Amino acid sequence: MLPLPIRDDAxxxxxxxxxxxxxxxxxxxxxxxxxxxxxxxxxDSYTVLFLTKALCLLRPLISPVGRIHSLVIKLGFQSxxxxxxxxxxxxxxxxxxxxxxxxxxxxxHKDFVQWNALISSYQQAGQPQEAVRVxxxxxxxxxxxxxxxxxxxLTSCSQRxxxxxxxxxxxYALKNLLGLDAxxxxxxxxxxxxxxxxxxxxxxxEMMNCRNEVTWASMIGGYTDNNCPHEALFxxxxxxxxxxxxxxxxxxxxxxxxxxLESLELAEQIAGYAKKxxxxxxxxxxxxxxxxxxxxxxxxxSCKIFNQMTNKNVLSxxxxxxxxALHGKGMAALTRFIQMQREGFKPDEILxxxxxxxxxxxxxxxxGGQCLKSMVGxxxxxxxxxxxxxxxxxxxxxxxxxxxxxxVIGMPMKPDGAIWRTLIRACEEQENIGLARQLMELLIKxxxxxxxxxxxxxxxxxxxxxxxxxxxxxxxxxxxxxxxKHPGWSRIER
Numbered sequence: 001m002l003p004l005p006i007r008d009d010a011x012x013x014x015x016x017x018x019x020x021x022x023x024x025x026x027x028x029x030x031x032x033x034x035x036x037x038x039x040x041x042x043x044d045s046y047t048v049l050f051l052t053k054a055l056c057l058l059r060p061l062i063s064p065v066g067r068i069h070s071l072v073i074k075l076g077f078q079s080x081x082x083x084x085x086x087x088x089x090x091x092x093x094x095x096x097x098x099x100x101x102x103x104x105x106x107x108x109h110k111d112f113v114q115w116n117a118l119i120s121s122y123q124q125a126g127q128p129q130e131a132v133r134v135x136x137x138x139x140x141x142x143x144x145x146x147x148x149x150x151x152x153x154l155t156s157c158s159q160r161x162x163x164x165x166x167x168x169x170x171x172y173a174l175k176n177l178l179g180l181d182a183x184x185x186x187x188x189x190x191x192x193x194x195x196x197x198x199x200x201x202x203x204x205x206e207m208m209n210c211r212n213e214v215t216w217a218s219m220i221g222g223y224t225d226n227n228c229p230h231e232a233l234f235x236x237x238x239x240x241x242x243x244x245x246x247x248x249x250x251x252x253x254x255x256x257x258x259x260x261l262e263s264l265e266l267a268e269q270i271a272g273y274a275k276k277x278x279x280x281x282x283x284x285x286x287x288x289x290x291x292x293x294x295x296x297x298x299x300x301x302s303c304k305i306f307n308q309m310t311n312k313n314v315l316s317x318x319x320x321x322x323x324x325a326l327h328g329k330g331m332a333a334l335t336r337f338i339q340m341q342r343e344g345f346k347p348d349e350i351l352x353x354x355x356x357x358x359x360x361x362x363x364x365x366x367x368g369g370q371c372l373k374s375m376v377g378x379x380x381x382x383x384x385x386x387x388x389x390x391x392x393x394x395x396x397x398x399x400x401x402x403x404x405x406x407x408v409i410g411m412p413m414k415p416d417g418a419i420w421r422t423l424i425r426a427c428e429e430q431e432n433i434g435l436a437r438q439l440m441e442l443l444i445k446x447x448x449x450x451x452x453x454x455x456x457x458x459x460x461x462x463x464x465x466x467x468x469x470x471x472x473x474x475x476x477x478x479x480x481x482x483x484x485k486h487p488g489w490s491r492i493e494r
Contacts, residue, residue: 010047017050026054052086085114092121112146119152128156132165145172147181154187163195186214193222198231217250229257233266251279255288259295267296271305280305283312287319294323314345322354330362337371349381356387360394368394389419396426405435417447424456428463436460451477 013032020029029050084107091100104110104118115138122131135153138145145153150173157166170188173180180188185208192201205211205219216239223232236254239246246254251274258266271280271289279285286309293301302323309316317340324333337355340347347355352375359368372391375381388411395404404423408415420443427436440457447453454477461469 014047014050017047017054021050021053029054049083049086052090085117088114088117088121092117092125095125097121097125097127110141110143112143112149115143116146116148116152119149119156123152123156123159126159128159128162131156132162144176147177147184150177150180150184151187154184154191158187158191158194161195163197166191166195182208182210182212182215186212186218189215189222190218193218193225196226198222198226198228211244213244213247213250216244217247217253220250221253224253224257224260227260229261232257245277248279248282248284251285252288255285255292259288259292262296264296264298267292267298271301283316287313287315290316290319290323294319294326299323299327299329312343312345314348314351317345317347318351318354321351321358325354325358325361328361330358330364330367333358333362334364334367347375347379347381349375349384349387352381352383353386353390356390356394360390360397363394363398365394365398365400385413385416385419388413388415389422392419393422396422399430401426401430401432417443417450417453420446421452421456424460428460433460433464 017029017032020026020032084103088100088103091097091103100118100121104114107114115134119131119134119138122128122134132153135145135149135156138149150169153169154166156162157169166188173184173188177184185204189201189204192198192204201219201222205215208215216235220232220235220239223229223235232254236246236250239250251270254270255274258270271293274280274285274289280289286305289305290302293299293305302320306312306316306320317336321333321336321340324330324336333355337347337351340351352371356368356371359365359371368391372383372387375383375387388407392404392408395401395407401423404426408419408423420439424436424439424443427433427439437460440453440460444453444457454473458470458473458477461467461473
């Protein structure tokens with residue numbers, strides 16, 4: 001039953017629609033709107049806003065945004081900035097940026113909210129370059145970007161690792177804004193870190209009087225992403241000394257740093273910290289700890305954390321199986337794989353990469369082949385080129401060169417360079433130089449610009465004492481490098 005108002009007026013109907021939306025009942029709100037219209041009750045701008053919100057909550061199940069837009073025009077609400085802005089955001093959320101732009105262009109009196117909505121739409125749609133372009137147009141139209149605009153544009157620059165525009169935005173903000181709030185500072189730090197300018201990011205970090213969890217997370221994450229684990233660890237300890245409680249993102253960054261360092265001592269410290277502060281209870285942290293311990297050399301600790309998890313997801317099983325694979329425990333990985341299925345988890349493509357790697361590292365040919373077959377037959381998953389590559393490597397590692405070659409010929413997709421290189425190395429190891437030569441020529445035709453192929457060819461000639469051929473290959477490599485550095489030009493360009 002819909003909670004319908006007793007009296008038929010827009011105010012009471014709007015209150016009913018709002019109540020349904022607040023109770024997370026978008027379908028009922030849409031039905032209520034339809035009933036409202038059938039009763040001949042007049043619609044106002046609030047009704048349209050509530051209806052649009054209902055559609056957003058149902059995304060992507062339905063998308064009749066165009067009908068609401070038509071209703072807006074029919075009722076004469078197109079001059080309402082709040083209605084137009086809501087429509088713009090709704091079109092964007094449904095992925096129709098062209099319609100969102102049309103709404104923007106058709107709005108007679110634009111304000112900051114609408115400009116920011118359009119810039120944000122491009123940024124969230126993965127088109128950061130367009131977001132920056134719209135921001136430039138905003139300035140040309142004599143609208144001075146505010147703090148919200150700065151954050152959106154800086155986020156766009158971070159996505160593109162666009163240092164030039166990011167630095168320009170920083171300069172514009174210093175010149176035109178009365179102070180920068182924490183959101184802008186955090187966006188600047190993140191942008192500089194993404195662009196690899198850690199000194200600039202750290203300078204901003206130290207200048208901030210009030211640093212929040214996001215500030216610390218951005219700076220620590222920046223050091224981790226740019227392979228500066230010692231700086232990240234120092235900052236994490238400083239954060240602890242200043243009694244700032246890190247968020248999950250920061251803890252994940254530090255775990256990632258320990259994983260890169262492959263330091264078991266540091267791994268123990270961060271694991272103890274995570275357990276002490278309750279972070280180990282979350283999926284992300286527990287999965288990251290499993291991965292960290294396995295890469296730091298203690299697979300038993302990985303197993304212990306995995307076994308202690310009361311709730312697991314597919315990523316948990318993937319981390320555990322990949323850890324066992326790294327330690328050459330193929331049978332243990334297969335046991336976990338079977339256990340996972342018994343507990344009702346369905347493997348995905350990434351988990352199959354892990355279990356096939358386990359078979360590869362342990363030299364288990366029949367089991368690896370069966371995994372690939374079950375992926376297609378039992379789970380209806382389409383193998384990636386990487387799955388086929390692992391199978392080829394497994395056959396080559398175990399001396400089944402002829403079988404590997406036949407497998408490659410029978411693949412349903414075109415082999416990539418990595419697969420051919422695996423075969424060539426196997427040919428060299430088994431001293432099948434004739435086949436190695438043939439495959440080498442084929443590989444160079446497929447990837448003529450890949451320098452790794454020429455290094456392999458040079459090494460192949462050197463291995464059998466063909467030094468003249470080595471010279472020719474290296475000369476060819478030098479010529480190709482010169483051509484890369486100095487591309488041709490035409491008379492027109494000159």
